[in-house]
Amino acid sequence: MSTAVVVTGLGVVSPNGLGTNDFWAATRGGKSGIGRITRFDPSQYPARLAGEIPGFVAEDHLPNRLLPQTDRMTRLALVAADWALADAGVTPAELPEFDMGVVTASHSGGFEFGQNELRKLWSLGSQHVSAYQSFAWFYAVNSGQISIRNGMKGPSGVVVSDQAGGLDAVAQARRQIRKGTALIVSGAVDASICPWGWVAQLAGGRLSASDEPTRAYLPFDADARGHVPGEGGAILVLESAEAARRRGAKVYGEIAGYGATIDPRPGSGGEPGLRRALETALADAGIRPDEVDVVFADAAAVPELDRAEADAINAVFGVGGVPVTAPKTMTGRLYSGAAPLDLAAAFLAMADGLIPPTVNTEPLPEYGLDLVGPQPRPAQVRTAVVLARGQGGFNSAVVVRGVE
Amino acid sequence: MTARRVVITGMEVLAPGGIGTKNFWSLLSEGRTATRGITFFDPSPFRSRVAAEIDFDPEEHGLSPQEVRRMDRAAQFAVVAARGAVADSGIEVEEYDPYRVGVTIGSAVGATMGLDEEYRIVSDGGRLDLVDHTYAVPHLYNYLVPSSFAAEVAWAVGAQGPSTVVSTGCTSGIDSVGHAVELIREGSADVVVAGSSDAPISPITMACFDAIKATTPRHDEPERASRPFDGTRNGFVLGEGAAVFVLEELGSARRRGAHIYAEITGYATRSNAYHMTGLRPDGAEMAEAIRVALDEARMNPEEIDYINAHGSGTKQNDRHETAAFKRSLGEHAYRTPVSSIKSMVGHSLGAIGSIEIAASALAMEHNVVPPTANLHTPDPECDLDYVPLTARDQITDAVLSVGSGFGGFQSAMVLARPERSAA
């Protein structure tokens, strides 16, 4: 019997709410964080909306010495980790240092930091590049900085699988707890809303060109036209159920199942791998499809991808067989931060007995999904599935379960 | 229940000085070095002007023009190495459930060369703050997110199982293989195409290492620039390359009569939680990673025949690492040959961990310990047997390979002959 792994702390940094309470209040109320980009003038670009996090002042939360050496996404991640640990009631200094680790996902690293150093390199010369460029932009930086700030010497890790990575990190964290580490800080925070990050995202070909915040990101809608990107995510504290019980911790729920696949080569005609990832996760959790109370969809808002996701959900649960929701319609797609934020929302849904809404979208009937509308739906949520897909064909699914 | 055991049944190495496993091993066993003055760009403004570059023609190695166009150099390395590893292993991926074949690719800095070059263009040489998207290449998104490397490898070999890029800085190459081992052991995959790739020799990388004086300025003697454990060492030499393996469960490897290079018997990673780039001299966290890896392998320190060191050639690393070996292996550290192949192929960041696992497996294959080149001047703080200059014939049944990286990550892997570690 494998060790049960539970979540005992949440730290949320989301475009529609800084901190778990603000995020959940906004999400229940259908409040969106999507708007025109403010961080730079987006007029010249074919996409101009994003889910920016307003009102985050790093100086209020972090030591001044950390600021020159950190990208925005690392500052957000460090603060989210602080909040998650506080929420879990964990004081890292009181725990054995080798018994705590950090496993995060990354999408594009500290891209804005990298942008600024690239600009200095090419406009001023190589001597102008910061000493902190050697790590501030790279994919491993959040795990490294969180481990240093909190004195965590146990196993650490970093995975990159585009938007699926947020679930892959949580799965890797669970794996390390099963191998014997008591506590792992996991999840992901991404932020690359800077001109250079924007241009690179535009090249992916999936950004919505709409200027209307309520019409721009419409998964499963007839007018689906790509997504609005956002910044942020969630950091979670994972512990073995045993360790959580020993210290009398509040438990949000269990990471009960996981599955991951990658699609066949484009053009090869094979079935996308999402269905198999979902089936694997359910089997890993040891549950039947009819025991699932809600599915948090990946919600690409690209017709072909919406179709593939609906097909996978319907193949496993039957047409209209499970409530489906996409609260990311209020935040935009947060890349590797998206699925950890959905996990947080799933645990909060369990606690509150309601499924958070999907805003703005009018689902096409032919997808056959029971998509939760713009109002939260009262429901007993004991088991939830979170789906995440990444460009390149990555598919991951996690099953979470409430604990008695 | 007996734990599933994981073995290496295929490998391919792209390293400076020679593409292909055979050329790589010739370089190492002959103690030749592949470091040279940088040719990829004009290095004259830089403090460090040496690197270990690969002479690589992607089309010569089977990549189609479209693959060449859409992939960063590091992705090209990964795909060429993955195809080579699968061919070497003799497995036919089509005979497996594709969802049971996974991919893990390590990379510290992803598509750095592509990003550096594309930024230069869209910013018009750094002049535009609002960079111009109309000049961006369509595959820029694949540079933005290096998971494209894992996707390319999965497509190239026909894998559809768990696939990811592992990016833990300079331990990525060990951690990627370690991740793959865990996937097979827990039953999430039966075969994993696992390894790592980095191609970081670009102006932005040279500039950031210049800024922290981590790379050697010894450009007057490029072929002797990388000097791990030598008293005159003054920084590492940046390299590039890839190594990819086919990992599978021991029983199925035996049933199909596969050639088994080595069993991966132990793996662990720990963090120093101290500093993003600095190392405490005591090496306590690397020692802990080694201790846990040996424990997982159910081996005593005395059973280790050879240590493939991180040996980057910076002042602090080589001292740190020497302390970690003594701390974890005790007296046996003094009796065990230790060497750094970075003296010959440079430090390819996220790739080198896998390249060093390849060197470790080949040391067992040939019963030859590769040397540390350029080691002439003893350093009182580095007082182990570093196999200076010349390879050594020695029965090698078990190897410890370690890595240390920015972020504070410390990783250790133990390889052994499968018949040696009884189930």
Added chain:
Amino acid sequence: MATTEFTLDDLKRILREGAGADEGVDLDGDILDTGFEELGYESLALLETGGRIEREFGITLDDDVLTDAHTPRALIAAVNALLGVGAAA
């Protein structure tokens, strides 16, 4: 001849800009002979600081200047020696 001098104020400004300042340290106090480590600056922060001094003052610091100068006084003296300040006196 007017020569640029590298002052304690320059150093404090560059430290704050490049590496930040530890909340527990008063950089405006009497710090000339306080060790950089005690001021909250480790070797990486000093490398960043050194790079900024080099660019602003157009000098090149030898590798050992930053490792050997353990206090603001020592670093200021080393920089001024390169700037020719005091050498002519």
